[in-house]
Amino acid sequence: MAYQKRMSFLIGLDSAIVLFSIYIGYFILHPYMNIYSPSTLLISSIALLASHHFFAAIYRLYHKAWEYASVRELIAIAKAVTFSISATTIVQFAAFQDVYIRVLLVTWMLHILLIGGSRFSWRVYRDRYIRKHHDERKRTMIVGAGSGGSMVVRQLLTNEAEFEPILFVDDDPNKLRLQIHGITVEGTTRNIPLLVKEHEIDNIIIAIPSLKRQQINHIYEQCAKTDAKAQIMPLIEDVITGKLSVSSLRDVAVEDLLGRDPIELDIESIAENITGKTVLVTGAGGSIGSEICRQISIFKPNKLVLVGHGENSIYQIDMEMRNSHGHLIEIVPVIADVQDRERMFDVLNTYRPDVVYHAAAHKHVPLMEYNPKEAVKNNIFGTKNTAEAAAEAGVKRFVLVSTDKAVNPTNVMGATKRVAEMVIQQLDRESETTFTAVRFGNVLGSRGSVIPLFKKQIEAGGPVTVTHEDMTRYFMTIPEASRLVIQSSALARGGEIFVLDMGEPVKIVDLARNLIKLSGYTEDEIGIEFSGLRPGEKMFEELLNENEVHPKQVFPKIHIGKAGVVEGEVLWRFISSLPSKDTTLLKEQLIEVANTKEDLKMVMKEAISF
The missing domain is CATH 3.40.50.720 (NAD(P)-binding Rossmann-like Domain)
Known part of the structure; x- marks a missing residue:
């Protein structure tokens, strides 16, 4: 009803303006030109009125929100008025074999002024009214x-x-x-x-x-x-x-300050490996795994298999993917533990994906120091199970999500990830599948990262706890890390360890200060306390050690590391000495090579020195 009233009002207003304009034009010029004729005025008025409404409909003058009027709307008015005057000119010539140019020019100017003024006055009124407040x-x-x-x-x-x-x-x-x-x-x-x-x-x-x-x-x-x-x-x-x-x-947000400029992807090479293919992601419910799923969905794979151990997290990413891309992509949620060798072989052989992104891992450094056997089972054996299952299933590409903590590792988590890298490098030599690893630093906002912890401490009124005032870390955003993983899968030729050019490291204490300020507080209000290094932590992280540096980038902001490899026989013998699981009953076996956490770490460090 309101729409009809608005249309009726504008049509009536324009009709009055059209008739007023042409009558005023004739009135102004008649004394000097003696052109007054009732039939001339009537036919010209009808022609102008009809043509105006015709062109006003074409340029949708009755459908615009004039409170937001700008140059674009003024141009539309000018076009509608100009064409309606032109149509009237043709009618005059056809009816009277003459054209009253001066009258039509005056009419055109009045028409533009009054039609435009009537529309723009509404915007001026609204602007003035708002500014009063x-x-x-x-x-x-x-x-x-x-x-x-x-x-x-x-x-x-x-x-x-x-x-x-x-x-x-x-x-x-x-x-x-x-x-x-x-x-x-x-x-x-x-x-x-x-x-x-x-x-x-x-x-x-x-x-x-x-x-x-x-x-x-x-x-x-x-x-x-x-x-x-x-x-x-x-x-x-x-x-x-x-x-x-x-x-x-x-x-x-802190991501705006510490994140880096987005990586420009090679869309064609990625699409070639993903579009229309079957893609499987382990750890699909985690921070990195779920974002990999989101990024992959842009390239429209035929099928996306979401593998994870946590029922709730897989349910959430499954629902998200179905809501956003379920009409284009077949989404398959799979509850499976990468430590379960038989289950992983069953999953890979059932879906036979073209590409596997292996993001499932234990990543929390201090927790893994207290639970080294779990780190070994998940990060080493889980990777080995999934990778070997992928090789048997004929997967074309397998990408391992690794970490900067695998460089010169001083902790269990980093050591297990380095061994996982060795596993996929060895399997790349032994199978037809192209295996590669992607190594990057800390991810802003991921589960268990420092930023959610700092935010909780700030919400609680502080203080924010930082381990050491000189501690530095490399950072990237979750989407950036996920894009790197996807791009690396397209670049892979086999056995590489891809490393992102992470830019400059960031002091954790500066990160804490920025978060405090962004939260609307001062450092004096919240406070910062230094708690000391935790078990297994480094003061400074590395992405490549000095023997691994390959200065040339293979893609903007992406390097290939020259990480050394271990002879297959030595690697498999070492892994077989680590705690394993019964593939059917999923029961943990005792550590055969050591009875204490310290002995286990020592053995692992010896292995990664090959």
């Missing part, structure tokens, strides 16, 4: 006077948002003192602290979607010098696709 809104600085910043300001001005845009800052000197939607570019990002104080800014919105991570970090450093809250606009693609609106702002 500026005292209740947060004074906001927009960082970035480009397309992103323009979209944000326009959205804030045309909606009853809680933010009132006050000024822009932009590092482009050509934009200084320019106005965008009435908002002035007052300075550069280096002036943020001064401008926040001078204009009493409450909020800062970072509106540059193309920013690199280092640039975001620089801007945030300036924002952190103020008491204003920093937020960031959503990605342009999310706005365009309708997933989010421009005003769906989010707080700056």
Whole structure:
């Protein structure tokens, strides 16, 4: 009903404007041209009225939200009016063998002025009305006077948002003192602290979607010098696709500051290995495994097999995949333990995947120091079971998710992952399957990582516990790590250990300070305590030791390590001496080579020195 009333109102308004315009045109020019004729005026009026409504329908002038009117809408008005005047010109010539050019020009100008004015006046009214309530809104600085910043300001001005845009800052000197939607570019990002104080800014919105991570970090450093809250606009693609609106702002996250610029994937080579194929992911319910599933689904495999030990986690990723891609991909959830050799052979032989991503593992360093037998069973025997089952099932590619802790390992978890790498390197030589490993650093926000722990400590009021003030780690985001794994599977030729160029390591204490600030607190309010190194921890992590470094990148930000290999006979003899399981009853066997955790670690360290 409201829509019909709106349509009727606009049609009636336009009809009045059309008739008024042509009558005024004739009235103004008649004394000088003696062109008045009732039949001429009547036929011209009818022709102009009919043609206007025809072209207004074509350019959808009655369907636009005029409170958001801009240049695009003005162009539509100009086209509709111009074509309607042109049609009237043709009618005049056909009816009277003459064209009253001056009258039609005056009519065209009045038509543009009144039709455009009637539409844009509504937007001006709304803008004025909203601005009357500026005292209740947060004074906001927009960082970035480009397309992103323009979209944000326009959205804030045309909606009853809680933010009132006050000024822009932009590092482009050509934009200084320019106005965008009435908002002035007052300075550069280096002036943020001064401008926040001078204009009493409450909020800062970072509106540059193309920013690199280092640039975001620089801007945030300036924002952190103020008491204003920093937020960031959503990605342009999310706005365009309708997933989010421009005003769906989010707080700056630690991932924005510590994450690195996204890896550009070789879409064609990945699609060749995944599209239309069967893909199996172990540990599919975990942080990395579930993200690998999400990334793989983009390439539309024929079948995606989700393997995991945890019933709840597999249920969650299964439901997520079915909701997002179930109409395109056959999703198969499988509850299985990689330590169960018979079960893994059964799963691989049943589904016979083209590609396997092995993300199942125990990864928590201190926990594995207390439970070394479990680390051995899951990380070594689980990998061996899955890899050998893949080889027997004729899998084309097998990718092991490894860790930087496998380099010169000082802990059980790292040692087991290094042995797992050796296993897949040896199997690559013994089978037709292409085996490869991917090694990367800490993943931001993954289960058991430091960031969720810090967030809980901050929510509890502190203090945040850091093991040592000099401890550093490499970081990447979960999607980045998953893309690396997928890209590596396309690059693999067999036996490689791929390593991401992780950039500069980050001090854990700096990470803690950033999280405290991002949470809206000061370091004095929350506090930071140093608890000392935990069992098995290193002060500094490595991605490759000095004997493994291969300086040339095989793909942007991806290296191939030159990790040494162990003779197959030595490797299998060593593994056979480690704790194993009965393949049918899944019962743990006692450690044959050592009775204590320390002896087990010693034996493992000796093995990985080959």
